[in-house]
Amino acid sequence: MDRNTFTGLFLIFIILVGSTYFINKDSKSILDSKKTTTTSAKKAPPVTNQTVNAPLKIDSAILSGPFGAAHSGSNQPVVLENKHLKVNISPKGGRIESVLLKEFKTYDQKPLVMFHGDDNKFGLLFNAAGINISTNDLYFTPLSDAPVSVSNQDSASVTLRLTYAENRYIDYIYSIKGDSYKVDLTIATKGMQDVIAPAQQHLTLNWEAVLEQKEKDIKSEHRYSTAYYHHKGDEVDHLDISKDDKKELGEDGSIKWISFKQHFFSNVLIAKSGFSKGVLTVNTLTQPGKVKSFTANMELPFNRQDVNTYPMEFYFGPNKFSVLKQQGYDLEKQIDMGYWPLKYVNRFIVLPVFNLLETFNWSYGLIILVLTILLKLVLSPLTYKSYLSMAKMRVLKPEMDEIKAKVGEDNPTLLQQEYLKLYKKAGVNPLGGCIPMLLQLPIVMAFFFFFPNLFELRQESFLWMKDLSTYDALITFPTIPVLNMNHISLMCILMTISTLIYTYFNNQISGATGQMKYIGYISPIVFFGILNSYPSGLNYYYFLANMLTFGQQFLIRQMVNDEKIHARIQENKKKPESAKKKSGFQKRMEDYMRQQQQKGQAATKPATGGKKK
Structure with a gap:
């Protein structure tokens, strides 16, 4: 973690804390003004039972x-x-x-x-x-x-x-x-x-x-x-x-x-x-x-x-x-089922499945568990494809490091061109791991709206959680002004820890380095501050999702062999260029790099004017 990375992350932290402080300060001033108005109103003489039962004097003009x-x-x-x-x-x-x-x-x-x-x-x-x-x-x-x-x-x-x-x-x-x-x-x-x-x-x-x-x-x-x-x-x-x-x-x-x-x-x-x-x-x-x-x-x-x-x-x-x-x-x-397309996912997929599971008269904690397992099974092909793509990138990383050392970081356009040549020879799509993740995102995000608005969870208990529709306070304390927090949710802590562990193993799989590696650890901490006051049922779902992802990755790791992937990549390199199929991403990137190279050449070409002598 170099000086620039540390400085950037530190500034991000200062901005988040500072903006939260000033927002809470503004909100407090508004609330104080409302309280002042309320206090003034309360100074009026109280209405007693004697006043209520007293005969009402009505003006003769009104009568x-x-x-x-x-x-x-x-x-x-x-x-x-x-x-x-x-x-x-x-x-x-x-x-x-x-x-x-x-x-x-x-x-x-x-x-x-x-x-x-x-x-x-x-x-x-x-x-x-x-x-x-x-x-x-x-x-x-x-x-x-x-x-x-x-x-x-x-x-x-x-x-x-x-x-x-x-x-x-x-x-x-x-x-x-x-x-x-x-x-x-x-x-x-x-x-x-x-x-x-x-x-x-x-x-x-x-x-x-x-x-x-x-x-x-x-x-x-x-x-x-x-x-x-x-x-x-x-x-x-x-x-x-x-x-x-x-x-x-x-x-x-x-x-x-x-x-x-x-x-x-x-x-x-x-x-x-x-x-x-x-x-x-x-x-x-x-x-x-x-x-x-x-x-x-x-x-x-x-x-x-x-x-x-x-x-x-x-x-x-x-x-x-x-x-x-x-x-x-x-x-x-x-x-509120969420924004498009989340509301359609919740209304026509998640809710009918939830209602079906509810007919078995299970506890709602068990229903959330089964619902999460079904979700992971449906998304398992996308998870497998994403894992496989990350494994290919991990195998290619030593060669990419060699290219980076050879070309240097001063010429990012040339560096990207060399990377694209490597991807093309190896038959690897660098976005192959991102696209499956993006396809999963609407379904995963839909639960962020589903559980907080689910009436069925109201006052339903599971394990130590007395009410799945609200937070489960492990400890409570006076409100911290900057963070606007007065409790810590146990399930949110478990969810955060599981997310940090998941991030660690995911970095091992993807080979993430530099800022991306550290941002992956900062995000769960930020989300802890957000989700700490959200329903324990929602945090329970995210915790289960992380645990099941561990299980999926363990099984996939048994099926995916890095040595076989490396051997397959080397075979792809030996194939003639005509036999290799370019992905849409590779075509667009090659066109973009070609345009950037042409612009660079035009910028360095000396200007001429007049006739040659």
């Missing part, structure tokens, strides 16, 4: 205005419940106040509530008699008592009515089926065509929610939580994941649904007739236990007729691919 009588009322929630959900509907705003998913728990084994209380808002915004109305602030009246629960085959419904006058009202009609993650909602207006301002062609549906932490790693929840939406006929898209974002929707078509998505659970609002347009906003929160806040202001077309109806559906449930697919509307596309 005599639109929906005057609806400014007060009972707030006893109406409950709809089935096998999966317990839904509390508040008469204030007629909104779903909270949703409990009965089959799941949070990371600390508390009841899993999608949202609750005043953090959630839902209502229509419009103008009536010159006054801006928000139905979220008004009290609806339940028309009948809804059943507390329904069986798998039954369904139940309840109607909440906001009355303006006789035969003029707004109904929220909720219904739930016995075995479903959906809650149907139909909004109906009766006789409101003369109440709502004549200039108003749309009703604005305002939906807001603050989603709380449900998983162990809140940074991971931030990474995978944002607002999604679907235009009719278009692909599912989402707002920015890494920062606060706001987007106007609907200019190019009707919006079919919007979703407030967390890592493993989603709150989706489906408009069966579509929203004409709208605005989506997402903000990252700094308060402990809070993930992100979401706001949607969606427009519903309002026709000047006696009755208008807006059929909708809520989905409250897990981000499990098969469950979301059953709901229709392409909800499963919320799950």
Whole structure:
């Protein structure tokens, strides 16, 4: 390792550490500013039970205005419940106040509530008699008592009515089926065509929610939580994941649904007739236990007729691919399967194989092992070809060193020409080891997206790993500011060690020297810093892949003999040039070298001018 190599690697290390420090410093300043705002807000007088239960004083002008009588009322929630959900509907705003998913728990084994209380808002915004109305602030009246629960085959419904006058009202009609993650909602207006301002062609549906932490790693929840939406006929898209974002929707078509998505659970609002347009906003929160806040202001077309109806559906449930697919509307596309072509590899190859293995009722650790073995078997022909190509290059290395010593490093063009002559005589393609590796890369990288977004791994244990969907902390410590790290994952350590060992043996096979040799050792250390907070299931897969690669190389080494390869290369050298088939790479390199040589000759040719004497 010469001085230049050491200097380059040292500078790379300084740049990585420095950029990480300044990025974390900027992020901290943003978080501090948000905390200051939050602290100022907290200085307001606390709301006590006495305040809540005290009689509400309402101005007489409000009582005599639109929906005057609806400014007060009972707030006893109406409950709809089935096998999966317990839904509390508040008469204030007629909104779903909270949703409990009965089959799941949070990371600390508390009841899993999608949202609750005043953090959630839902209502229509419009103008009536010159006054801006928000139905979220008004009290609806339940028309009948809804059943507390329904069986798998039954369904139940309840109607909440906001009355303006006789035969003029707004109904929220909720219904739930016995075995479903959906809650149907139909909004109906009766006789409101003369109440709502004549200039108003749309009703604005305002939906807001603050989603709380449900998983162990809140940074991971931030990474995978944002607002999604679907235009009719278009692909599912989402707002920015890494920062606060706001987007106007609907200019190019009707919006079919919007979703407030967390890592493993989603709150989706489906408009069966579509929203004409709208605005989506997402903000990252700094308060402990809070993930992100979401706001949607969606427009519903309002026709000047006696009755208008807006059929909708809520989905409250897990981000499990098969469950979301059953709901229709392409909800499963919320799950991040990676970029093209990775998402197609995951969706049409990896996921079906995983689902097949799941039918055997094995532990998920065993399923990952079998999945990795199958992957290695499928890729074994490419692995063999890559190993064979590296073995040929290793055998040729002594001759290449002789050429390098003879030509010198001062003339790289001539050196490459001599190398190409050697490759041509020996019948070796220098890229023969790279191409098989590149063909394997999409499949290997696809797992980087597959495992972190796989709901099935959530709270599933294997060996010492209590939850394969998050990191397994061997030790925890106060956060290190520069590295932004507060734990060390045992499986990530094992993965890193196995990668370092694999790099060592791979260098022995390929004969790598110089900077490439040392970069191979630096990369696993860098990836340790990245993957330390990723799911233990992902690190477990990479660890298994390394172990199985060792096994493959051991078997291949028994089949590949360097002496036989050397003898074959010497035989190729004796063949006439006409009998040797050039690879596309060799042809392109020869053409390139010829062009470079011609340019060099033209540059050194003395310039002449005028007539010779």
